[in-house]
Amino acid sequence: xxxxxxxxxxxxxxxxxxxxxxxxxxxxxxxxxxxxxxDPSSVAAGDAPIGRKIRIGGMVVKDSLERVPDSLTVxxxxxxxxxxxxxxxxxxxxxxxxEQEGAIATGQLNGSGIFIAEQVLAKHDENYMPPEVAExxxxxxxxxSATIERNSELTNEPILIPFTEGANEQSNYN
Amino acid sequence: MAxxxxxxxxxxxxxxxxxxxxxxxxxxxxxxxxxxxxxxWGLAFTPPDYKQGNSFRIIYIHVPTAVVALAxxxxxxxxxxxxxxxRMKVADMALRAIAPVGAAITLLGLFTGAVWGKPTWGAYWxxxxxxxxxxxxxxxxxxxxxxxxxxxxxxxxxxxxAAIIALVGTVNIPIIYKSVDWWSSLHQSAxxxxxxxxxxxxxxxxxxxxxxxxxxLLFAAAVMLQMRVQIAHSERHSRWLEKYAINRA
Numbered sequence: 001x002x003x004x005x006x007x008x009x010x011x012x013x014x015x016x017x018x019x020x021x022x023x024x025x026x027x028x029x030x031x032x033x034x035x036x037x038x039d040p041s042s043v044a045a046g047d048a049p050i051g052r053k054i055r056i057g058g059m060v061v062k063d064s065l066e067r068v069p070d071s072l073t074v075x076x077x078x079x080x081x082x083x084x085x086x087x088x089x090x091x092x093x094x095x096x097x098x099e100q101e102g103a104i105a106t107g108q109l110n111g112s113g114i115f116i117a118e119q120v121l122a123k124h125d126e127n128y129m130p131p132e133v134a135e136x137x138x139x140x141x142x143x144x145s146a147t148i149e150r151n152s153e154l155t156n157e158p159i160l161i162p163f164t165e166g167a168n169e170q171s172n173y174n
Numbered sequence: 175m176a177x178x179x180x181x182x183x184x185x186x187x188x189x190x191x192x193x194x195x196x197x198x199x200x201x202x203x204x205x206x207x208x209x210x211x212x213x214x215w216g217l218a219f220t221p222p223d224y225k226q227g228n229s230f231r232i233i234y235i236h237v238p239t240a241v242v243a244l245a246x247x248x249x250x251x252x253x254x255x256x257x258x259x260x261r262m263k264v265a266d267m268a269l270r271a272i273a274p275v276g277a278a279i280t281l282l283g284l285f286t287g288a289v290w291g292k293p294t295w296g297a298y299w300x301x302x303x304x305x306x307x308x309x310x311x312x313x314x315x316x317x318x319x320x321x322x323x324x325x326x327x328x329x330x331x332x333x334x335x336a337a338i339i340a341l342v343g344t345v346n347i348p349i350i351y352k353s354v355d356w357w358s359s360l361h362q363s364a365x366x367x368x369x370x371x372x373x374x375x376x377x378x379x380x381x382x383x384x385x386x387x388x389x390x391l392l393f394a395a396a397v398m399l400q401m402r403v404q405i406a407h408s409e410r411h412s413r414w415l416e417k418y419a420i421n422r423a
């Protein structure tokens with residue numbers, strides 16, 4: 001290769017590598033701020049500010065959804081399987097919102113640890129399958145989770161599954 | 175250096191113009207055929223999703239456009255690198271040809287994403303989401319490169335600046351790709367996986383395997399059309415183009 005072109009090639013490499021390193025440094029410095037939402041654990045640990053607009057995300061706890069009579073207000077809890085946060089929301093929930101599914105709420109944490117949401121979004125996972133497949137998977141899982149529950153009773157330890165692993169595997173959470 | 179001959183030939187606008195003319199109909203037709211098959215298959219002959227029902231079907235347009243928006247950026251950045259290193263006129267034309275097509279396809283990806291977001295998430299757009307924002311940055315990078323080309327008095331200055339921005343912007347591509355894994359995001363992570371089993375049922379994935387190459391080919395056809403315009407502009411004083419134009423007329 002011509003020396004001049006070689007030199008330009010090196011310049012091109014330096015630009016790309018330099019920009020990548022700079023972007024990496026910025027990203028790691030802003031790591032926390034680049035997250036869309038707080039998880040319930042960091043709320044429980046007191047990391048989330050009170051009275052400021054934030055987002056909280058997690059799995060909607062099974063059997064936690066309550067509707068306040070004669071209003072659009074709903075109460076539910078979200079969890080990351082380490083901690084739970086009580087959320088209060090007045091409005092219409094998205095169609096995909098369901099218990100044991102991911103949800104992200106925007107709003108403010110009040111003094112007593114209840115999150116007053118002004119917007120609730122449903123987070124769906126990356127699993128796509130026809131309804132029949134989902135049915136048969138569900139049937140299989142019932143057998144599996146029964147065995148897991150039995151095992152966890154033996155060891156007496158909770159099974160912790162991270163929130164992002166997808167909704168389907170978490171039917172054994174209580 | 176016989177091995178480099180193809181590369182030098184690629185540098186000839188005349189040769190490239192002829193090649194584009196020969197290939198364009200085939201590329202365009204196969205793009206349309208693949209897209210028609212994939213879209214009809216995806217809309218009519220694929221089962222609905224167990225949670226999303228029919229609204230998931232926009233995946234057959236959304237995912238291909240997003241994939242090509244990223245791949246197209248790499249193609250543009252490589253053209254930028256070649257234009258800087260070898261000062262190749264054709265590489266600069268390619269850079270100018272890809273930018274508007276890339277911007278259009280990115281916009282399509284953003285738009286289909288918003289349309290899909292409303293029924294599933296409950297919102298068209300969520301600010302501060304790493305995937306959504308980095309994709310918007312990609313759109314602005316394409317627009318910025320287009321604007322930069324014409325922001326200079328001399329054509330060469332514009333080309334150089336645009337090529338450098340194209341190279342710097344490549345850092346955004348892995349960020350877009352990994353954003354859903356690195357940070358908590360409303361956007362779900364990738365369903366088609368290279369290292370493990372995909373989390374999309376096979377019969378739902380097949381139409382996607384048709385529309386992805388379909389959009390790639392459509393992108394290629396659009397870039398070829400743009401490229402022909404670029405060649406015509408830069409070779410407007412040359413004898414061969416004049417002859418070609420007279421022959422066509």
